[in-house]
Amino acid sequence: MLSDDDDDDDSSQLELEHKWRDEIFLKDRIPSWFAASGYVVLAAISIVTIPFIFPPLKWYLVLCTYILAPALAFCNSYGTGLTDWSPVSTYGKIGLFVIAALVGPNGGVIAGIASSAVMMSIVATAADLMQDFKTGYLTLSSARSMFVSQLIGTAMGCVIAPLTFWLFWTAFDIGSPDGPYKAPYAVIFREMAILGIEGFSELPKHCLALCCGFFVAALLINLLRDVTPKKFSQYIPIPMAMAVPFYVGAYFAVDMFVGTVILFVWERLNRKDAEDYAGAVASGLICGDGIWTIPSAILSILRINPPICMYFGPSASS
The missing domain is CATH 1.10.287 (Helix Hairpins)
Incomplete structure (x- = not known):
């Protein structure tokens, strides 16, 4: 059994470790004026450029979105830190309904969806940055280095994300109900924007x-x-x-079911290994499934079809 002295030593050691982490984390803290000025600059760029891309979304609506976003970003960051789950689309729907209702039938759908995207970008980035800071705190890393890494990753995303979208848009029939990429959220958000304009009477x-x-x-x-x-x-x-x-779609449920069966059998055979490595194996399977979409898109662009395909149909037609 542990004595009271051992408990005191453990608590003092834990307190020293917390002080050490706080000292390292706060040593390279980011000045408040830098964060505020950066947000203002980004807001100014968005206010000027976004109305040119989406004319129904006027500049003053973009300004209202940037004024409202920090409060929602704080709530999302706090919730993400507690639960490790970022319900960013929930906050985006706030901007979608409000802006769509304000603009009305003439361009309200485009304005609502665009403002929702702006809102979600701000709120999601804040939560991601908070998670990076949390990782930096636990790994004794500099907060400033984590912030710089986030800036570099965001700058890379501004180039990689449009290219990836172009790759998918060229290779696949995005949004087709019968295609592999149905884009269900696009339909849902459009219907929500229409709902914000016309109200419940059109349901x-x-x-x-x-x-x-x-x-x-x-x-x-x-x-x-x-x-x-x-x-x-x-x-x-x-x-x-x-x-x-x-x-x-059902394909996601099938994937999750197969993974659940694998985990269930694994826990029956070796519970300790399943608890230690299940997360890593699941991450590998998910990443592998996602990475394959890149060569699949390239093959589709080159019009290269697989040598084998499977089709299920009624017995009469076959």
Whole structure:
């Protein structure tokens, strides 16, 4: 058993470690005037350039977005730090509904979606930077070096992201309901912008009632999972996981199911290795699946078809 002296030594050691981390993290702190001036410069550039790209989104609407964004970015960064989950699209919908309603039928859809993208870019970047600072604090790295790395990565993204989009846009039929890249969020955000303009009266019959019903059902299921003993709650489905396939398609649910089966068998064979390496293996599988889209896009641009394909159809047509 540990004595009181051992407990005191452990607490003092932990306190010294915290002081050491604080000292290193705050040693190269970023001046407030630099952060504020950088935000103002970026806001000025956006106010000038974005209305040229999206004419319905006027300059004063972009200014309002930049004024509102810091408060939402703080909330998102705080929540991301606690949960490691960034619900950035939720904050983007605030700008989407508000701007779409303000602009109205003449360009409200474009203005709402564009303002949502601006809002999400600001809020997501703040959360990512906070996570970088958190990593720097835990690894005894300089906050300034983490910030510079974020700037370099953002500058690279300004070049790489448009090129990647062009690659996908050229190689695949983006947005096609029958294609591999259906872009479901594009349809959803467009419909939400229309909803912000026209109101609930334009929704299909009983649509609002169904939304409210499923919302209440999701709350009740989550509450039931919290109050039910663990041996029973593990068999109650998670509403968020149930909702994901409705957004991105069934293929995502199939991937997650296969991964769950692999993890289940692995835990039965060797629980310790599964706990230690499951995250790394899952990350490798996800990255591998994502990386393959690049050579797949290149092959599609070159009009090179795979030698084998599989097709399922009715017996009469086959």
